[in-house]
Amino acid sequence: MSQLFRSELMRGSLDLMILSVLADEPKYGYLIQQSLRDASEGKVDPKAGTLYPLLHRLEEERLIASRWEQETGRRRKWYSLTPKGKKQLQTQAREWFQLADCLGRLLTPIVRVSPEPI
Amino acid sequence: MSQLFRSELMRGSLDLMILSVLADEPKYGYLIQQSLRDASEGKVDPKAGTLYPLLHRLEEERLIASRWEQETGRRRKWYSLTPKGKKQLQTQAREWFQLADCLGRLLTPIVRVSPEPI
DNA sequence: AACCATGTATCGACCTGCTATATATCGAAC
DNA sequence: GTTCGATATATAGCAGGTCGATACATGGTT
Numbered sequence: 001m002s003q004l005f006r007s008e009l010m011r012g013s014l015d016l017m018i019l020s021v022l023a024d025e026p027k028y029g030y031l032i033q034q035s036l037r038d039a040s041e042g043k044v045d046p047k048a049g050t051l052y053p054l055l056h057r058l059e060e061e062r063l064i065a066s067r068w069e070q071e072t073g074r075r076r077k078w079y080s081l082t083p084k085g086k087k088q089l090q091t092q093a094r095e096w097f098q099l100a101d102c103l104g105r106l107l108t109p110i111v112r113v114s115p116e117p118i
Numbered sequence: 119m120s121q122l123f124r125s126e127l128m129r130g131s132l133d134l135m136i137l138s139v140l141a142d143e144p145k146y147g148y149l150i151q152q153s154l155r156d157a158s159e160g161k162v163d164p165k166a167g168t169l170y171p172l173l174h175r176l177e178e179e180r181l182i183a184s185r186w187e188q189e190t191g192r193r194r195k196w197y198s199l200t201p202k203g204k205k206q207l208q209t210q211a212r213e214w215f216q217l218a219d220c221l222g223r224l225l226t227p228i229v230r231v232s233p234e235p236i
Numbered sequence: 237a238a239c240c241a242t243g244t245a246t247c248g249a250c251c252t253g254c255t256a257t258a259t260a261t262c263g264a265a266c
Numbered sequence: 267g268t269t270c271g272a273t274a275t276a277t278a279g280c281a282g283g284t285c286g287a288t289a290c291a292t293g294g295t296t
Binding site: 006007008009010011012013016021023040044089090092094095096097098099100102103104105106107109111 | 216
């Protein structure tokens with residue numbers, strides 16, 4: 001079964017993941033949590049105590065905007081990317097790919113020597 | 119010119135980078151710093167206040183071992199991977215590639231839409 | 237002699253994710 | 267009809283890592 005990533009490994013990537021799952025359409029917190037879990041096959045699963053403060057921080061930075069909705073009786077806070085957020089997503093995504101390149105180059109000879117045991 | 123990565127983005131990856139540059143041969147702190155800077159084209163450049171506490175922590179966890187040497191009059195503390203450290207390097211490297219896969223899948227449609235401007 | 241790169245080390249500040257806890261609604265099972 | 271689990275948002279306090287600033291010392295160059 002897929003294991004959770006160490007939280008320390010994801011630090012600094014989580015906000016990027018949030019922005020990316022909001023790229024297509026607005027989502028509310030609980031749905032964002034599910035989207036991440038689904039997209040990562042269960043390996044990324046931020047707890048509520050992690051997710052909501054992060055959303056508040058992103059909103060404070062004007063990268064996302066929120067709106068309360070009450071369609072079916074249950075109140076939900078829908079988050080969407082602002083133009084600034086879309087720009088930030090592009091920038092951070094490119095930065096992340098560059099870091100991935102660097103680490104990939106560092107690590108490739110290492111895992112090549114000893115492949116993962118089944 | 120190449121820019122430094124945000125420190126938050128590298129959190130949780132830096133110890134992995136340290137282990138990887140020690141994979142081939144022992145190095146002392148200052149040399150580790152240079153190795154990372156060279157391997158990353160200047161994008162990864164941990165400060166002394168970051169590097170040395172990290173090395174002490176890795177040593178405390180028995181992932182690396184140290185030995186003072188004074189060949190040319192200048193005292194240097196040489197660090198080398200322990201067997202436990204080699205194992206940890208393998209494990210963390212594979213974990214990192216998995217995370218890279220996840221984020222890659224999340225981000226690929228985003229950067230594909232708007233490629234990096236020259 | 238002054239300066240700079242080298243070399244190791246510690247401290248407090250800051251940021252971010254965690255656990256634990258709180259509140260509330262909805263649908264299903266009993 | 268009420269108990270329970272999933273849904274849904276929120277806050278407080280804690281843990282851990284990177285930073286800048288600072289300190290000290292050596293070697294080579296000018």
